[in-house]
Amino acid sequence: MKPSIKLAIAMGAGAAFTLGAVATASAAPKRGGMLNIVVGSKIPSYDGHRETTFGMIHPIRPFYSLLIRVNPDNPQSTSDFVCDICSNFTKSSDGKTYVFKIRENVKFHDGTPLTSQDVKATWHKLIFPPKGIASSRKAFYGMVESVEATGKYEVTFKLKYATGGFIPALATPFNFIYSKKDLDTHGYKWHMKNINGTGAFTFVQHQPGAFVEGKRYANYHLKGEDGKNKPYLDGYKAISAPKMAIRLQAIRGDRAQIEFRAFPPKARDDLKKALGDKITVQESDWNCVMGFSSNQKLKKFQDVRTRQALTLGLDRWGGSKYLSKIAIVKTVGGTVFPNHSLAAKKEELLKLKGYNPDMAANQAEAKKLLAAAGMAGASVELLNRAVDQPYKVVGTWMLGQWKKLGLKTTQIVLPTGPWYAKFRKKKDQETMIDFNCQGVVNPLIDASKWLSNDIASNNYANYQDRQLDKWYDQMNRTGDEAEAYSIMRKYEKRIVDEKAHYAVSFWWYKINPYRSYVKGWNIAPSHYLNQSLDQVWLDK
């Protein structure tokens, strides 16, 4: 074949491919159909302000709206936020006042129009809850001084200090907008068992242990690409399926189309192998960091050399290579989400204890430290959660790593309830698989985990380190990103290296294989994000 003919064929094929890709990308969303999603956890209550689990978010989030949210078309960005029930917002020059204009076409599912009073009441419940009312993310809003309705459709947030952490915190997907009428009439606990939102779907039924069903809300406030109101789907069913094998088989058998948390790599490969291009896979780094902490209440872990030895013993780079084949972890990182501008660069990471790829050197140093601390050949017990992915897999890997240091390792694996009780109430664990899972990527707020234990309720290493508290405060109060970056490096080095309060192993890795005819959903760096389903449609 002549080169010119080859070139012509290649150009033709290329053009066809490009056109096809464009045609696919710009394909108009179709309306109709039911989306079946499988959810691997239970619904503790319907109240987003109170709950912290995807078991609630995945089935219930589509009934509600937020003030702002991550851009559903670009959820991978850590700085792209768009209005949901607001039409726009402005920031004052000093960065301490934010004014949100509220859309005038938003109605609750019971027909009540939404006004700024509803937004104010919601945010007061979230930030300044009355005694006895749970608001799980209240600590995110320490910078907020007041929330006021400054017009029928205008809400103003005043801050104590300017911080880059405010807007991402506002976009937290648990911050459902409730009706002031419901809060005033039924009280602050009514939403635990009742639903009245402004989301893209209205509540139909919940069969406990089986499914939650929603149907299209005709008066939803956002328009689709066709100029008509979203959502595109007629409805959805969130089917409860705690066993992974059942969720996997549901997608394989087309009884469900998608699972929004994640499947392990093996499940992805099996699905792809069985169904080929009928399965689409989206993958992403996940705003969940996995590591371990040592209980500094116990004498044997009060010596920093012991803690440093344990972190030195982990072969992070090698582990990432292999564990990413069997578990939902992958990226080696520090305390900041790897893709964020505040995250350490690789050359900075390599200088931290335990990040040197030369494991022989790391292990030799670790053994010396253990010997100096009187811990050579000592026993170490790891507390773990009875959840395979990724807890038990990573835990088993860690034990193998520590065994190479000559330590005698054992593992206690407890179901979620007793697991939490052991380190939150009894506080008698030795080392534990410790994690920090957040929704919106917001390192300035997410880093609160490593504050002293009298400030951070999720500090399970039980230490107090006032230097960290001071740096955290400085980081949050500076408006200068370069300065925040610099402080963050000192903060991180102290946590994982100098004091070895906490050892990061890997960041989780989100793998979502789903039926290819599901369109419009984009993977976010958290299983809590981008679950409103208003942009999802079925290409059938």
Place this chain on the structure above:
Amino acid sequence: MTAADVTSVSEIDELRSQKTFIEKSADMFRKQPLGAVGFFVVLAMIIMAIFANYLAPYDPTLNDFAAMLIAPGADYWLGTDQFGRDIMSRLIYGARTALFVGFAASFVGATCGLVLGVMSAYFGGTFDLIFQRIMDVFMSFPLIIMALAIVSIFGPSTQNVIIAITIPFIPRCARVVRSNALAIREIPYVDAARALGFGHARIILRHMAPNVMAPFLIMLTSFVGQAILTEASLSYLGLGVQEPTPAWGLMLQGGAEEYIESEPWIAIFPGVAISLAVFGFNLFGDSVRDVLDPRLRTQ
């Protein structure tokens, strides 16, 4: 021929008819071929458990990611799991876990049941009545449900698994032993012992308990198989032995869900080991019952 001669001839005949241990064993295996199969399975397990350090080709807890998910072959006869651990080595060491839990739970459970059952029969009256109702309560729960409840309370660990399996065994053994001990209580030597002023403990432990050894041994052998199965079930459910300890149920749990399609050997071999062990102990237990139960012996 004198009386003395007759005696000496019969003694010689008796001596002639005495068989070696091997001959006796061969006789027994001929009469109980399935029991022999069970015996050899049990024996193999015991050998594996005792000599695991020498028999296992690899460290059963060593993660070797360069060898993860390798199919059965020359290097790894039964393949490797997702952590690159040799399945054969884990099966061999797993026998140790299974037998340790199995024997410990069975022995403690059956022994407690023996003492309590004989006590209940010996004292009789109100004590027996109340004690048996308590046993009824315990026996109304299926073994696995009872074990699950106990592990949920105490938390999962090898020791707690043993406790969880032991407790449901106690009433089961006590009930059977009591029915045998009721008959023994009526035999005059018990009255004689009482008349001689022996204490309750001595009468129960020294005079009555040895006479209910047959049902005790039968229960003991049947409990071992059940205990192994229950331990495997608990470990499979994540409530038993924990990683990285090699245990068959745990190996099954690790491999069954994610790897059954693509790497089936991870689940198949532990499954086969559990089945074989339970099968072996049950066959062996049945034969022990056939040999020791006088009613079956005379048939």
